[in-house]
Structure formats: C-alpha cells, structure tokens
Amino acid sequence: MTVTMEDVAREAGVSRALVSIVFRDVEGASTATRERVREVADRLGYRPDQRARQLGRRRTRLVGVTYAVHLPFHGELVEALYAAAAPTGWDVMLSPVTARRDETTAVESLLDHRCEAVVLLGPSLPSRALDLLFARVPTVVVARSVPRRTVQVVRTDDAAGARAATEHLRSLGHRRIALVDGGRAPGAAERRRGYRAAMRAGGLDDVALVPGGPTEHDGEAAGEALLATSPRPTAVLAFNDDCAMGLLNTVRGAGVRVPSDLSVVGYDDTAVAGLRAVSLTTVGQDPDALAHLAVTRAIALAEGDAASAEQVVPPHLVVRSTTAPPP
Amino acid sequence: MTVTMEDVAREAGVSRALVSIVFRDVEGASTATRERVREVADRLGYRPDQRARQLGRRRTRLVGVTYAVHLPFHGELVEALYAAAAPTGWDVMLSPVTARRDETTAVESLLDHRCEAVVLLGPSLPSRALDLLFARVPTVVVARSVPRRTVQVVRTDDAAGARAATEHLRSLGHRRIALVDGGRAPGAAERRRGYRAAMRAGGLDDVALVPGGPTEHDGEAAGEALLATSPRPTAVLAFNDDCAMGLLNTVRGAGVRVPSDLSVVGYDDTAVAGLRAVSLTTVGQDPDALAHLAVTRAIALAEGDAASAEQVVPPHLVVRSTTAPPP
DNA sequence: TTCGATGACTAGAGCGCTCTAGTTCGAGGT
DNA sequence: ACCTCGAACTAGAGCGCTCTAGTCATCGAA
Structure with a gap:
C-alpha cells in the first residue's frame, strides 16, 4: 500500500540501514549515494513513518x-x-x-x-x-x-503588568481605579497583587475589587456591578481583553462614554484590542x-x-x- | 523505564498476547483473568503505547x-x-x-x-x-x-442562510439591504448567491455588495465604505460575526444607532454574538x-x-x- | 472409548523504523 | 609485500504492540 523504507532501499539498490542514514541526515553515506537515495525516495513518494521512527528511536x-x-x-x-x-x-x-x-x-x-x-x-x-x-x-x-x-x-510577570497599567491610570490623574478580578483564573492572583501594590505606592487607598473572570460574559456582569457602585470609579482595569470588551459594551450601552467618563484597560493585547474601532489600552504578553x-x-x-x-x-x-x- | 505489556504479562503470570486480548477488549480471556490483568495493569500504571498499537494493528x-x-x-x-x-x-x-x-x-x-x-x-x-x-x-x-x-x-447551506437573513430584513420592511462580501473566503460565494436570490425574489434590485472579508478588520473597512455610500442602506448582512463586530464598532463610532438607524446581521452565531451587550442577530451553523x-x-x-x-x-x-x- | 467442539491461552511473526556491531574495500604508510 | 585505518555500507536485533495459527484441557455426544 504505502511506500516504506524497504521499497526505497530495493529500488536504490542499497540496504534499509543506508536509507535510514540518509533520512536521519547522519554521517555514513557518500554524497553520491545520498543523492540517489533521495531521488528514488522522491520518485516513489516516500515519507518516513513517524510512529515507526519514534518507536525504533526509542524516544x-x-x-x-x-x-x-x-x-x-x-x-x-x-x-x-x-x-x-x-x-x-x-x-x-x-x-x-x-x-x-x-x-x-x-x-x-x-x-x-x-x-x-x-x-x-x-x-x-x-x-x-x-x-x-x-x-x-x-x-x-x-x-x-x-x-x-x-x-x-x-x-x-502579571504583577508588573497590572502595576504598569494601574500606574498609567494614576499618572493620568485617576484616583478611583477599580480592578475587575479574575477570580481563580490563571494570573488573577498576581494581577491583584500588582494592582494593590501600585495603588498603595500611589497613595490610593480606594482599592475596589469587582468580581469578574476571563470571559466577555464576566465583563458584562462586572460592567453592571461597576455602574451600580458609588462613587463610581473613573478608571477600571479589566482582567483581560475579553472581559474588557464585555465591560465596554455594557457601560457604553448605559450611556457611559469611554474614555471621557471612564478609562478602561484590558490585558493580553488580543487581536480585537488592536482594531481601530476598539483601540483598547491593554497589557501585552509576549x-x-x-x-x-x-x-x-x-x-x-x-x-x-x-x-x-x-x-x-x-x-x-x-x-x-x-x-x-x-x- | 516506562511499563510495557511485557511487564504486566510477567506480573500477572500470563502471556503478552493475553494482556493484549484484555486491553483490546476482544474475546479469548476468562472473566477472572481479565480482572486480574486489569488489576495488575492498574497497579503498575500500565497504559498501552498508542504508536506501537497503531503500528502493530497495521492501521x-x-x-x-x-x-x-x-x-x-x-x-x-x-x-x-x-x-x-x-x-x-x-x-x-x-x-x-x-x-x-x-x-x-x-x-x-x-x-x-x-x-x-x-x-x-x-x-x-x-x-x-x-x-x-x-x-x-x-x-x-x-x-x-x-x-x-x-x-x-x-x-x-450558506445560500439558505444568507437567503433567510435577507428575507428576515426584507420582512422587517428594509429595501436597501447591503451585503458585506467575504471575497474568496470559504462560503462567500454561496452567501452571495443566497443574498442575490432573496433580493430578486423580494423584488429588490438595489443589490449592494460591499467588499469585505472574514476578520473584524475587514468589517471595519466595510463599515467605513458603508458610511460613505449614498443613499445609505438601512440594513446590512455581514459576512460573519467577526466582520459584523468590526462593522458595528465602526458605524457606532460614527454615531449610527443600531438597530434604529441600521440593522446588522452576522453569520456563525459565535460566542460574542450571544452576549447581552452585543446581542447580534446572526445565522447559526450547527x-x-x-x-x-x-x-x-x-x-x-x-x-x-x-x-x-x-x-x-x-x-x-x-x-x-x-x-x-x-x- | 473415541471424537470433535469449545473455551482459554500462547508462540511467534510482523509493523516500519533505528542503531549497534559488524564487514568490505581502497588508499596510504612502511 | 603487508598492515592499518577510515569511509561506506550492511546484518540483524530491537521498539511495544497486534493477530494468526496454533496447543491444551475439558466436556458432551456417539
């Protein structure tokens, strides 16, 4: 059915071992033979079987x-x-x-x-x-x-990311900066730490944690929670971009202007964040x-x-x- | 290193073939032996090697x-x-x-x-x-x-999907319905056909194809193109949800109210479409x-x-x- | 008693490779 | 002439499974 190393060896007039040497690209074959084997293999459409390879290789x-x-x-x-x-x-x-x-x-x-x-x-x-x-x-x-x-x-370094985002907001003049928390999601604890540290370092003690999560849906819920708080924060750091998108949609739906009424920062620098119509300030991972x-x-x-x-x-x-x- | 069928066989006091029979779940072993083999395998932490299995099975x-x-x-x-x-x-x-x-x-x-x-x-x-x-x-x-x-x-059946979406818009009273085209993207040709067929069937000859594509970015460009056309369509069928999102963001940014000024339909019923803050009318694939x-x-x-x-x-x-x- | 039948189990070849331990051979040194 | 050496190549034993073609009891029927 499918062409094996044996077929190539026979057709090229060499041993299986030789074909193996050529395909593993190790030394032990002359240039001329190498070329001939490769040529025959191409002609027959031979491709080494990965499973057999792995098994034989013992790894x-x-x-x-x-x-x-x-x-x-x-x-x-x-x-x-x-x-x-x-x-x-x-x-x-x-x-x-x-x-x-x-x-x-x-x-x-x-x-x-x-x-x-x-x-x-x-x-x-x-x-x-x-x-x-x-x-x-x-x-x-x-x-x-x-x-x-x-x-x-x-x-x-999520703590550093959250810290940088928070400091960015503070340097813009914000003092009531909320964090939409990621709950038990990966990275959430560090982001919380970074946010808290930056708030403390900036002399801001109005730490506000809004329950949230990694999905757009979580962002929506957080948006509603945010609208209900008073005094309302002037800036919010969302757990990630998806979360920020949900939040954005919700607060905008309630008539809040971004960024004039509320600044929003995401996290991850996902593809959506870069779109001109979204243009979300965010923290990029690499x-x-x-x-x-x-x-x-x-x-x-x-x-x-x-x-x-x-x-x-x-x-x-x-x-x-x-x-x-x-x- | 890793435990093989051989190990299980030895430990259980049977042949490799017997272990194989048990793990392939074919007949040829007594219930008692089956249980013993399974128990030993569990104890040793044996799991069949898929590659070896595939190779031996010859498929x-x-x-x-x-x-x-x-x-x-x-x-x-x-x-x-x-x-x-x-x-x-x-x-x-x-x-x-x-x-x-x-x-x-x-x-x-x-x-x-x-x-x-x-x-x-x-x-x-x-x-x-x-x-x-x-x-x-x-x-x-x-x-x-x-x-x-x-x-x-x-x-x-993308033609049917596009047709259904177009007919939905027409039944709402729209007459200037645009299609954001998907270009060479999979499904684009069918959706175009369905749209055209529905327009013709509805007696609407203002067929308007806006160049577009499958990404949010394409949607943004299409949104701008749409804003520039006159008379402006009152409804638009986007190539897919991502495209619709880009379009929505752009036209809303320009002050267009959706759905009062413009109706928008997406395609695919992606997760975003279902979010309350988005709530995009769309065509669901299964x-x-x-x-x-x-x-x-x-x-x-x-x-x-x-x-x-x-x-x-x-x-x-x-x-x-x-x-x-x-x- | 003999004779299948049937169920439980095993031997061993084979899957398509890799890789160690060779063999062969021609060139170079003495 | 002989020896050595390295480069080029090969034989064959695995890798961890599957599966065919058995063997070997056991048992009911003739």
Whole structure:
C-alpha cells in the first residue's frame, strides 16, 4: 500500500540501514549515494513513518501541549510553540481541552502517545495534580503561577503588568481605579497583587475589587456591578481583553462614554484590542518569548536537565484610546 | 523505564498476547483473568503505547484535522469533532494552520503520522490541490464548497442562510439591504448567491455588495465604505460575526444607532454574538451536525466506502437585537 | 472409548523504523 | 609485500504492540 523504507532501499539498490542514514541526515553515506537515495525516495513518494521512527528511536521527541480551544491567547501561544519547536527537531502534539474534554483526558492522551514532555497552557488543574503529573513526565506550565511548585513555570510577570497599567491610570490623574478580578483564573492572583501594590505606592487607598473572570460574559456582569457602585470609579482595569470588551459594551450601552467618563484597560493585547474601532489600552504578553522558553525548558527537562526556577517574561503596556484623564 | 505489556504479562503470570486480548477488549480471556490483568495493569500504571498499537494493528484509526487556530468557529468545530469521534473508537489528531505554518505543512504532518483520513476545516487550498490530496488519502472538506469536486464536502447551506437573513430584513420592511462580501473566503460565494436570490425574489434590485472579508478588520473597512455610500442602506448582512463586530464598532463610532438607524446581521452565531451587550442577530451553523457528518464520512471513506455526494446542513436564523424595522 | 467442539491461552511473526556491531574495500604508510 | 585505518555500507536485533495459527484441557455426544 504505502511506500516504506524497504521499497526505497530495493529500488536504490542499497540496504534499509543506508536509507535510514540518509533520512536521519547522519554521517555514513557518500554524497553520491545520498543523492540517489533521495531521488528514488522522491520518485516513489516516500515519507518516513513517524510512529515507526519514534518507536525504533526509542524516544518520541514529542512535546505535548494542552490548551483551551476557545481562548484566542492560547491560539497565539500554540502558533508560537510550533514556531519555537520547528528549529529544535522536536515535534508538537496538540490536545485541546473543551467543555466536553477535560484537562485530565487531554493530558492522558498525550502520555498515551509517549510525549517526552508536556506543556500546559493556563491549566486549571489543582497544583497537587500538577505535582503528580510532574512525577510522571517533565511538565511546564505556561501563563499560570503555581504556588508550592515542583513543575516548571513560564509566565508573564502579571504583577508588573497590572502595576504598569494601574500606574498609567494614576499618572493620568485617576484616583478611583477599580480592578475587575479574575477570580481563580490563571494570573488573577498576581494581577491583584500588582494592582494593590501600585495603588498603595500611589497613595490610593480606594482599592475596589469587582468580581469578574476571563470571559466577555464576566465583563458584562462586572460592567453592571461597576455602574451600580458609588462613587463610581473613573478608571477600571479589566482582567483581560475579553472581559474588557464585555465591560465596554455594557457601560457604553448605559450611556457611559469611554474614555471621557471612564478609562478602561484590558490585558493580553488580543487581536480585537488592536482594531481601530476598539483601540483598547491593554497589557501585552509576549507569546513568542513565552513559547520559546516553554519549549526550551520542556526539551531540557526531557533531556534530563535539572529543574530550574520559574521563568518570568516582562509584559508591556500598550496605550491606545480607551484611557484618558478623568472627567 | 516506562511499563510495557511485557511487564504486566510477567506480573500477572500470563502471556503478552493475553494482556493484549484484555486491553483490546476482544474475546479469548476468562472473566477472572481479565480482572486480574486489569488489576495488575492498574497497579503498575500500565497504559498501552498508542504508536506501537497503531503500528502493530497495521492501521492507525486516526483522523487528521487541519484548522485555523485563530478562528473561533474552527474551535467550536474542533470541540465537536472530538465529541463525534469519541464513540467511534477513532482518534483525532490536530494540525493547526497559522500565519507561520501553511496548510500544506499541516497536511503533510498528518500524513507523516499515517492518518487514515483527513478533515480540512475551511481550507484555502486550491481545488486542484485538494483533488491531488484526495488521491493520496480520504479527504473531507468542511465549511467550504469545492466546485468540480472529488473530495467529500460537508458544509452549511450558506445560500439558505444568507437567503433567510435577507428575507428576515426584507420582512422587517428594509429595501436597501447591503451585503458585506467575504471575497474568496470559504462560503462567500454561496452567501452571495443566497443574498442575490432573496433580493430578486423580494423584488429588490438595489443589490449592494460591499467588499469585505472574514476578520473584524475587514468589517471595519466595510463599515467605513458603508458610511460613505449614498443613499445609505438601512440594513446590512455581514459576512460573519467577526466582520459584523468590526462593522458595528465602526458605524457606532460614527454615531449610527443600531438597530434604529441600521440593522446588522452576522453569520456563525459565535460566542460574542450571544452576549447581552452585543446581542447580534446572526445565522447559526450547527457545529455538532457538521462535525458528526465529517467524522462519519471520513471514517467511512477510510473503511473503503465509495464517495457520496456533498452533504449540506441547514443553518438557522437567530434573531436578536441588532435588527429592527428601518427608520 | 473415541471424537470433535469449545473455551482459554500462547508462540511467534510482523509493523516500519533505528542503531549497534559488524564487514568490505581502497588508499596510504612502511 | 603487508598492515592499518577510515569511509561506506550492511546484518540483524530491537521498539511495544497486534493477530494468526496454533496447543491444551475439558466436556458432551456417539
């Protein structure tokens, strides 16, 4: 049916081992033979079978990735992960977590394929489960901090991000700055810390935490809560861009002008934030840096390197048009 | 290192073949032995190696899926595909296409893993390339129609969707109804046809096609173009929800009230459309139905079934708050 | 008693590769 | 002439499974 290494070897008049040498690109074949084998392989349409390769090699060079299929930011990370893995010779295997496919299933499926390391994007597994997982396979957690950690963590310095955003608002003259909290979402605790620290450092004690979450829906609810508070804050830092969008839609629907009545800052610098008609001031994470660190770390762990410390990537404030001095 | 079938066999005092029988859940083992093997396997933490399994089985039972990592609708389809594949015993393997990873790469990688069939979500490959691919592996194209087709196609009846949306606007009293075109995007041609047909059937000859595309950015541009036309349409059918969002933001920014000044209809019934603060009238596709047909078809093809005709899933109009009678 | 039948289990080849431990051979040194 | 050495190549044993073609009791029927 499908053409194997055997076919190529026969057709080229060499041994299977030789074809293997050529395709692994290791030394042990003359240039002339190399060319002939490649030519024959191309002619027959031969492509090495990855599974057989992995099995024979006695390792997979596969890093498994779990991610939330509906989060745009995870999409960006996935793109960056593939880009980061490409030059290493390692392969990426995706395992989505959805409403109907939980994180455990996603991870197990990666292990069943014998991934040598796994990268979890913003996992919601309890940190005990992460420790257990780490005992089974080198694990790198991205975009979430894990307290008493054994797993590797690669994340944005969310405290710094929230601090920068808060300071930006304060420097515009705002004093009543609210934070739409992310609850138990990855990064929420750090953002809270950064916000609090900046408020304190700025001499602002009107710390206002509005319950929220990572979805546009959470943003809507937070928007309504915000409209009901009095005195109403003049600026708000939303947990992320999606949340900010929901909030924006809600408060604008109630006649609040942004940014003249209310300044809004998002988080993540998602694609929507950059649209001219939205132009959301936000805190950008660096997916490429995060992804690069994550695969580098994952591969290093799989190669037997000792665990290193948590790695933190600095965020950057992107000032657009949803922030202005208070009324 | 990792525990194999051999280990379980030794520990349970049976042959490898017996363990295999138990794990494949085929007959040939007594209930007592089954339980003992399972118990030992659990104790040792044994999980069958998928690659070895696929290799030994001489088939993978793997359906490969390419999708655009940044499209929310593809995310929904991916979720539905996993759900649809679960009861079949087949496995899904994802291969994202991103700005840095083209469709060809994505497909090749699936073939290197010997997927027995591939499902392409809204592929942008030319139909010649699809024919070539189909010659190599059973291929199902989802959410795009392919003209002179050899590949299997599973898609929403986009013409019907556009027609329904247009008729909804007409029945509200609109006569100047514009369509933001999707250009070469999957489904665009059908939606154009449906729109034109509905306009003609409704006796409306003011067909107005505004250039557009599948992204929020395209929607913004279309919004600006729309604001510049005169007489200005009183209703607009956007290529999809993202496009509609961009358009909404732009026209609202220019002081146009929706729906009182302008009615807007989207397409896809994405998560944003359902948010109370957005509440976009839109045309819903049925990801579960599409996914179910796609995997069913993919598996059938892989099992040697003859190609069947294109399969079309009816869309449904979701009326929300962005449509109203004209001013 | 013999003879299938049937159920429970095993031996071992094979899947398409990798990789170690060779073999072969021609060139260069003495 | 002989020896050595390295480059080019090959044999064959895995990797962890599946699955066909058995073997071996046991049991009911003739």
